[in-house]
Every structure is written in structure tokens, then in C-alpha cells.
Amino acid sequence: MELSVVESPKVLVKQFFGNNAKSYDKVVGITTFGKDSHWKEEIMTRIPKCGSILDLACGTGILTFKIAEKFPDAKITGADITEEYLLLAKDKTTSCHKISFLLCDAEDLHLDDVFDCITSSYIPKYCNPQILVERCLQHMSAGGKIILHDFTYPKNKAVRLLWNLYFVTLNMIGFFTPRWKDVFRHLPKLIRSADWVEQYKDAMERKGLSVEVTYLTIGCSAILAGTKKV
Template identity: 40%
Template sequence: MDTYGRNDTIIGREGLVRSFFSGTGKSYDRVVRMFTLGLDDRWKGEIVRLVPDSRRILDLGCGTGILTERLAMTHPRAEIVGVDITPDYLAEYEERLRRKPWIHARPMLGNAETVSLEGEFDAVVSSYLIKYVDADLLLNNTTPHLRRGGAFIAHDFTLPTDPIYLNSWRAYTWAINRIGPMLFPEFRTVFDDGLTGLLRRTRWPDDVMRALRDHGYEEVRYRRLSFQTAGLVSAVRA
């Protein structure tokens, strides 16, 4: 698998994520709202809608806790474990928990592919993580902790395949890659064709669906969202 070229190792993928996101935690929520034109809220809702009744939920690549908060609103009795590799994002996550003590969550610093997990979860979810990981390594690490019948749900940006949508996507990303660094210079690496370049190279969602089937998951499904600019994969552990 050469999705990331020389970055296709655990260390290389970690380095890519750190180069994108180190030092950006405080402005991340504003960037997401602004540059997804508010669609992030809708996409998070699509994830939450697929989560079954749960006692424990694993939120991989939890970032500042946007998805964790949405999960807590619909599953108020669930314990949520949020995993992220970037310390300043987990600091924002913890601040969210302090401001909103009704969220029953616990942050963990670690790589989703290798983090040491304990116990069993009813759902494993992620938003904007899956394009950065090796799907097989991720499932090797998480499947033993997902109960049988539990849900695996992954959402991320996608490159449109419809020519009209693709041309619109190219025009929009061209614009934000120029405006973004002026408004949020800490995100320069992301806007400097970093994210859009990755989306042109990634094999998500195909690799993820293949890996889910290889690991014995059932009901593997993929939905395109918002003019094919995002996608959602869901599956059930057999």
C-alpha cells in the first residue's frame, strides 16, 4: 500500500499528522466550521445516527471533542473514550469536558493503530481520521475490543468522482488553499496543498471496506455525502 509514498509507515503517518496539526488545537473548531461551510455538523449527525445504544463508545482521532460532545448528547449514559495523537488537541478536549461536565468521557493520548485499549466497546467511530491510518492495523488493534454486533463507523473527506462535483471541489479547494493561510497561518501546512494532495492520493474508502471484509465484518456499507465531498463507511462486527 503506497497511499502516502514514503510516509506509509506508522512513524511516517504519525509525522504527517503532526506536521498538519501540531499547534492548531485552539483554532481547529473555527476552521472546521468555516471551511466545511457548516457541513461538519451535518456529517457528525450522520455518524451519531448510526451508533447503536451503547454503554461504551471509542472515538478515534477525537481531536477537540466535537464528535464526543454529539455522542454524549444522544448517549448520555455512555462512557466515551477519546483517542488522539496530538497533545494540544487533547488539551482542548479536556477543556471541553471541564466546561461541560455532563459529558462522560476520558481522553487518551495515542496512535489509533497502536494505542493500548481496555475493555469492550459497543461502537468504534471516527471523523477525519481514516485517511491517515492503515486500515488493517487499525482493525487489528480495535476489533478485539468491539463487541460482536457492535458498529464500526468512519467518516472523512473524499475526492468527488462526478466531473461536475470534481470541478466544483477543485475550485473551492483552490480558493481555500489561498485564503486559509491568511486567516489561520498555523494551518499553513494543511492549506499548502497538504490535505487536498492527500485526498488525491488516498485509497480511502476502498481500502477501508476491503479491510473490514477481510476482518470478518458484515453489512459493510458506504455512503457519499454532500456532493461527494465526504463519505461514511459503516459495518457490524460479526
């Protein structure tokens, strides 16, 4: 499927995540050379001690379970639009975990609850910044925090060259891993066109949040943390 990722990255979600939940944890670890785990630890360090945390686009729950283990007394909610991923997250849940999982579109979030912190790893590039920030704010308590993480296209020219070569290789590997073929093929285009850091920063600042941006791993990913002023 040829697509215009710039116009509608959301159409990719089904195509990317429709039938590969079982191998996701392994694939994200291997393809990021273990950096996914490091990036999630960086997210963790930014979560304040609080009573309730919503992990949007929780997928198989890698980050959600880390949060639940670090904050055993907090009310944790994981939400995702892909049922197969969510079922896997539910399967991993033990009686020690106080987590509720919800099947829903983050851009169409209408819960009765508010949260002290909202996290999300890898969602920004699939969503409209104004809509997602608005939804987060509607579900955030006073003084709450939004922490968004995703891939970024490195700014340094030499790193860009390596980054592009890496995705060419990954695209070739995709021919031997049919369930990941579309992801490996279209992800670089999506990341290059996303410019999500500036767009979400702008959307958050317009809503009066103070925002901090941190680039990680020579500019291959970033974390944006927005705090609601009280």
C-alpha cells in the first residue's frame, strides 16, 4: 500500500499493528538495539510520585508494567486502540498488578476519571497534536503532567546517513518477517515527516503548559514533558 503518511498517519495503525502483537516485545527490543528499554527508563524518571497514571497506546504493556511496579499504590490505566495488543497486556497481568486496561482511541478519549500523570511511548506520530493534547488535558488533574515519547529523525547529517542505511537494511529484513514488513517499510517515512516534537510542544504551550524537551540517543528519539501550571 503506497500512502501519504503526512496526511493520515492514523491509517497506518491497523496496518502496522493488526497481526504482530505476539512478537512486538522482542522486535522492539532487537530493532532499537535495546534502546527501547533505556528510553522507557528515561520516561520513568520523569513520572512524579502520584496517585493515578494513564499510559496511552500502552500496547503490550511494557511501560505500563514498569509504572505499576514502581508505583504499586497508584491507580494505573493502560489504553490502546488495538485489541490484540491489549489482550496480550491483560494476559501478562498478575494479581500483584493494579492495572485496568481499556480498548479506546486516544484521540476520542472520554473517561470519567482524571489522572495525575499521562504517559505515552510511540503515540505522537500517529495522532493530531491539538486533539491529543486536548484529550490529555481533559483527563488531567490540576498540576498534572503529560510525558510523550517517540522516535525522531536525527538532525546530525552523519547520524542521518547511518539512520537511513539502517532502515534500508530493516526494509530488506522485512521480506523475511511478513508481519513486520509494512512497519519496516513505512516507519522511516513516517518518522521523517512527523516533526512531532515541535508540533506537540507548540500545542502544549498554547494550552499554557510548561514544556521540557529531551533528545535521546544522538537524536533518534525524544521525550516531551508538559506540566500543567496551577
